[in-house]
Amino acid sequence: MWLFLGSECLLFGGLISTYMLYRGRVGTGPTPSQVFDIPFTSVSSFVLLMSSLTMVFAVSAAAKKDNRATSLWLTVTALLGATFVGGQVYEFAAFMSEGLGFTTSLFGSSFYVLTGFHGVHVTVGIIMLMAMVGILQRSEVPGEMSETIEMIGLYWHFVDVVWIIIFTLIYLIPA
Amino acid sequence: METAHEQAHESSNADHGMSTSGYVRIAMILAAITGLEVSTYYVDFGPLFLPALLIMMIIKFVMVVSYFMHLKFDNKIFSMMFYAGLILAIGVYCAALGTFKFFLS
Numbered sequence: 001m002w003l004f005l006g007s008e009c010l011l012f013g014g015l016i017s018t019y020m021l022y023r024g025r026v027g028t029g030p031t032p033s034q035v036f037d038i039p040f041t042s043v044s045s046f047v048l049l050m051s052s053l054t055m056v057f058a059v060s061a062a063a064k065k066d067n068r069a070t071s072l073w074l075t076v077t078a079l080l081g082a083t084f085v086g087g088q089v090y091e092f093a094a095f096m097s098e099g100l101g102f103t104t105s106l107f108g109s110s111f112y113v114l115t116g117f118h119g120v121h122v123t124v125g126i127i128m129l130m131a132m133v134g135i136l137q138r139s140e141v142p143g144e145m146s147e148t149i150e151m152i153g154l155y156w157h158f159v160d161v162v163w164i165i166i167f168t169l170i171y172l173i174p175a
Numbered sequence: 176m177e178t179a180h181e182q183a184h185e186s187s188n189a190d191h192g193m194s195t196s197g198y199v200r201i202a203m204i205l206a207a208i209t210g211l212e213v214s215t216y217y218v219d220f221g222p223l224f225l226p227a228l229l230i231m232m233i234i235k236f237v238m239v240v241s242y243f244m245h246l247k248f249d250n251k252i253f254s255m256m257f258y259a260g261l262i263l264a265i266g267v268y269c270a271a272l273g274t275f276k277f278f279l280s
Contacts, residue, residue, distance in 0.1 A: 003260070038216045049206060055243075168232040172228055
């Protein structure tokens with residue numbers, strides 16, 4: 001798992017570097033400061049950060065073989081993740097309406113690819129969380145899945161860590 | 176006063192060297208740092224703006240990886256695998272950005 005996460009660092013590193021190179025190439029389209037809504041994205045970031053805490057609770061409950069609490073915290077984590085993804089979809093729609101399409105400029109393309117890739121990672125995480133809730137509810141031996149839940153937890157925290165970097169480098173540091 | 180049962184319960188929560196209250200404390204610190212980060216958007220920090228943001232980002236990154244991903248309490252080989260990938264990524268992409276004269280602009 002850690003090797004996989006290390007390789008994911010290379011993937012996101014490439015996407016972040018590409019964005020950093022192209023963020024000033026706006027052509028005739030809007031600039032980052034014209035489209036970014038920092039208060040909105042800050043709330044989204046906070047939601048994703050708190051989902052890491054609920055994921056920790058789920059891993060902790062799984063280690064104690066508490067099936068019910070594990071399912072509860074996994075569901076809460078998935079809901080917080082879905083809130084984040086919903087916010088990202090809203091943000092993309094708002095940017096589109098402000099004239100920033102996928103092919104409007106190099107800034108737009110690199111921004112959508114980077115944040116879109118991250119959004120897909122969060123979505124995959126949500127699917128894994130909900131699949132695990134389903135498996136737990138049918139499982140007859142509570143706590144059997146604790147190691148699997150820990151792996152999903154590592155993936156989820158990594159997605160959060162990537163957003164910590166994206167939020168600072170892409171949103172808070174102006175082009 | 177905490178009963179023996181509560182103490183045992185708290186102890187059983189201690190996965191990878193952290194208790195539930197410890198995780199909540201870490202989350203609160205992360206939330207506070209996020210608040211500070213967002214404040215840089217509204218308050219002029221002058222020349223400290225960029226270093227402050229980067230330092231806060233690194234602190235948040237290390238806290239999540241160390242405590243939530245419990246790398247701090249796991250076998251050192253996991254740290255080596257993860258940080259090797261991270262350092263390789265930072266090195267490669269700094270070199271790539273340097274090739275495009277990113278740091279000169």
